[in-house]
Amino acid sequence: MTQPKLTNDNIVSLLLQGDIRAGARLMRWLEDDRPEAVELLKQIFPRTGRAQLIGITGNPGSGKSTLTDKLIAHYRKLGKKVGVVCIDPSSPFTGGAILGDRIRMGSHATDSGVFIRSLATRGAHGGLSRATYDVVNVLDAMGYEVVLIETVGVGQDEIDIVRLAHTNLVVVIPGLGDDIQAIKAGILEIADIFVINKADRPGVERTITDLRYLQSLEPEPTPWTAPILPTVATHGDGIEALTDAILTHSQFLETNDERQKAAQRRQEHVLWALLHDRFHKVLTQQMLRGERLEHYLTDLVNRSVDPHTIVAEIFAALNLPTGKS
């Protein structure tokens, strides 16, 4: 089949038909921060909100890439197109490991029903959330019915990112022991399903007990209690129970008015990420560049002006109300 040539005029219509070149181009433009990209995002926005978003969060070594791989295979078998967004913990240094992950997903490399996109950590203050949100929307508009968002959920930024998802899997391995502290409240709150991967190792029962204990600390009863599911992803063990649980959670969202509430939370989070991202850009382009920035920093280093006064000055210059404290 001959494909129509991709132009600036037909990029949106081709993208909405699932054209991979069109999607890849928009993602590249987003990465390069080209102004046309936002225009295109606006145009595709009405066609978003259809994909089922599944977050997969776990420490390095928890086997979450293998799990992701099995989930891709599951949804492909159901005939669904699957998008994957991997949040790289950043940088050249992890290149090897990340590349390893991607190679493990190689079984889907030639499947046009699967689109895998890696994102590096970009800046602070909402930058990464914004980038993830944009890419998820592109995949959604392209017709990917399931979008898996894989993160090393360790920081506030990454916890924020998985708030984008409808259903969040938190992947741990047996024998949390000392690392129980690593299961942070933020992570507990976002976990819709706990997966104990590598469950052929000793300590599964203890880990289940620990997680149940943590759940019991919840101040109020919640409408959904995250099931705790053992898997051995490399052998495919427990994957069916996991995909069943994802389906059950999805149905729970539908029938309990939770989907609407979750959608609002998601949109609020995204709105804040965009606002901070834009605020950062405005300041970098205007108030906080070149000599002016140097001047402020010199004052701060010399302790001749305190930062709260400078912030008040900048807000006054922008005619922004200073708010209380």
Added chain:
Amino acid sequence: MTQPKLTNDNIVSLLLQGDIRAGARLMRWLEDDRPEAVELLKQIFPRTGRAQLIGITGNPGSGKSTLTDKLIAHYRKLGKKVGVVCIDPSSPFTGGAILGDRIRMGSHATDSGVFIRSLATRGAHGGLSRATYDVVNVLDAMGYEVVLIETVGVGQDEIDIVRLAHTNLVVVIPGLGDDIQAIKAGILEIADIFVINKADRPGVERTITDLRYLQSLEPEPTPWTAPILPTVATHGDGIEALTDAILTHSQFLETNDERQKAAQRRQEHVLWALLHDRFHKVLTQQMLRGERLEHYLTDLVNRSVDPHTIVAEIFAALNLPTGKS
């Protein structure tokens, strides 16, 4: 010795004399977000910038609390007052573990030359950085000559926090293996000294090799290469070499114009954290509250308006330039 009664009039002068009640009160006011707190911060600001700030970053289980304990003891022996800021990865859920840490530091609990303050993760968008910065400044103004900032250093937020420190220790344990990915670029960049704690376990040589390899990937030669030091903090092994290395790094900063550059970077980071924090508050108090927020969120959930358009609208209403994209 009878202590003078603490009042709103003498809080600054008492604080600058190192009065613990005054410092604790200001920290409590900061936590409660009371407007007087910022006023007091401005007043003490000229007296800050004297403390030596040492960051200690490591995964749960790396033994960083024990290391912190040994460092406290070392600086106390030199007759220095020591402040400690512990960034809790958050929440009631980790309460137990954190409490455990604090109890382990119990040997200093009755030493008035040591002030330990725990901070919970607070909000996104610079909130935690701001809180840490404020507490460090209070301790600094109170005359604590060494301030240790202990974090689980896993997210962007926490990496940002340790940018506050003059010298950063990154604590790992032998046998990184799969977890090499956890040593993120951000962490590598901030490491002034690597500590391989629990070095009585097997795998130390391999870990040294791995870290040296990661260091060799640095695109350009750096003026300072982080030494890699094995310790067994529980037995006190290697602590002297570590404190020597901290001193060497401190002297390096002094003699290479690095201290000034680092001070500028630190101040720039703090300024951004404060700006975002304030921006967030202004919006919460004005544009993004109550019905107006509900309205925006409903539009977003229904896909009737896209978030980029809403952001543009909010920026226009605030008379802020929209900047490019």
